[in-house]
Amino acid sequence: NAGVTQTPKFQVLKTGQSMTLQCAQDMNHEYMSWYRQDPGMGLRLIHYSVGAGITDQGEVPNGYNVSRSTTEDFPLRLLSAAPSQTSVYFCASSYFGGLGPYNEQFFGPGTRLTVL
Amino acid sequence: GENVEQHPSTLSVQEGDSAVIKCTYSDSASNYFPWYKQELGKGPQLIIDIRSNVGEKKDQRIAVTLNKTAKHFSLHITETQPEDSAVYFCAARHFGNEKLTFGTGTRLTIIP
Numbered sequence: 190n191a192g193v194t195q196t197p198k199f200q201v202l203k204t205g206q207s208m209t210l211q212c213a214q215d216m217n218h219e220y221m222s223w224y225r226q227d228p229g230m231g232l233r234l235i236h237y238s239v240g241a242g243i244t245d246q247g248e249v250p251n252g253y254n255v256s257r258s259t260t261e262d263f264p265l266r267l268l269s270a271a272p273s274q275t276s277v278y279f280c281a282s283s284y285f286g287g288l289g290p291y292n293e294q295f296f297g298p299g300t301r302l303t304v305l
Numbered sequence: 306g307e308n309v310e311q312h313p314s315t316l317s318v319q320e321g322d323s324a325v326i327k328c329t330y331s332d333s334a335s336n337y338f339p340w341y342k343q344e345l346g347k348g349p350q351l352i353i354d355i356r357s358n359v360g361e362k363k364d365q366r367i368a369v370t371l372n373k374t375a376k377h378f379s380l381h382i383t384e385t386q387p388e389d390s391a392v393y394f395c396a397a398r399h400f401g402n403e404k405l406t407f408g409t410g411t412r413l414t415i416i417p
Contacts, residue, residue: 193348220403229314231394231409232349239403247404248306279348285403293339294405296348 190215193297195280201303202270210265210300212280219285220292221263225249225276226299232279238263239285270304277301307332309397311408319416324382326411328395331376335397338378339405340369343392352393353380382413390415 196211214221222237234247238257252274254266263282267274278300283292308331318324330338336357341349355362355369355378362369368381382389395408 222404224407229409231311232405232407234404234406237404281348283403292403293351293354296341296350298346298348 192216193280193282193295195278195297195300197300198298199301201305202267203305204271206270207266207268208270210267210278210280210302212263212265212297213261214263214280214282214295215261216282216295217260218282218295219260220294221257221280221282222247222294223253223255223263223265224279224281225274226279227276235265235278267302270302272304275302275304307335307397307399307406309395309406309408311395311411313411314409315412315414317414317416318385320385320387322385324385324389324413326380326393326395326413327377328379328397328408329375329377330397330406332397332399333376334399336400337398338369338371339396339398340380341394341396341407343394343410345391349394385415387415387417389413 193214219240223235224232233249236255238244244255280297281294283294311328339354342352343349353367355371366383371378393411396405398405
C-alpha cells in the first residue's frame with residue numbers, strides 16, 4: 190500500500206491564483222481530512238469527510254473548498270490564494286464508525302505552499 | 306469545542322536522560338488521546354495512544370499517563386536517543402467524533 194499520497198510537495202503561487210492540492214489513499218478509509226500546520230499553532234483542521242459525497246467544515250475553512258467524489262480522493266481547492274494561506278498542508282485518513290472510535294489517522298507527507 | 310494545550314514548546318535533554326511533555330484538554334467528554342511524532346519534512350506518525358479507561362500505557366521506552374480528573378496527559382520518553390529528536394504533538398478526541406484537536410507541538414532535541 191502507498192498509504193496517503195499528496196501532490197505536489199512544493200508550490201509557489203501569486204496572490205489571487207487558484208490551485209488544487211491532491212490527496213489520495215489506498216486503504217479504503219472512509220474518513221479523510223485536511224490540516225494546515227503553522228509555526229507555534231500545531232495542526233488545525235480545515236475540512237473533513239466521512240465518506241464519498243459528504244464533507245464538512247473544520248476549524249479554519251475560509252478560503253478553501255473540498256469535494257469527495259470517490260472514497261480514495263479528497264482534493265483541497267484554493268480559489269483565490271492569499272499570503273495568509275502560506276503554510277504546510279497535510280491530508281490524513283482513517284477508518285470510521287463501524288470499527289470503533291479509536292482509529293489511527295494516517296498522514297501524508299505534506300505540501301509546502303507559499304503565496305507571494 | 307475542545308482545546309488542547311501543550312508544554313513545553315521546546316525541550317532539550319542529554320542523550321540517555323528522560324523527557325516529559327505535558328498536555329491538558331478542556332472537553333471532559335474526550336476519551337482518546339494519541340501522541341504523534343513528526344520528523345523533519347515528514348507527516349506526523351502515531352507513536353502511542355491512550356484511552357480514557359486506562360491510566361497508563363507503555364511501549365518500550367515510551368509511556369503515556371492520563372489523569373482524567375485533572376484533564377492532563379503526558380508523554381514520557383526514557384533513555385533518550387538521537388533519533389528521538391523530532392516535533393511531538395498530543396491530541397484529543399471523543400467517541401463518535403473522528404475530529405482530532407491537536408496541541409501546538411513540542412520540539413525535542415537530544416544532545417549527544
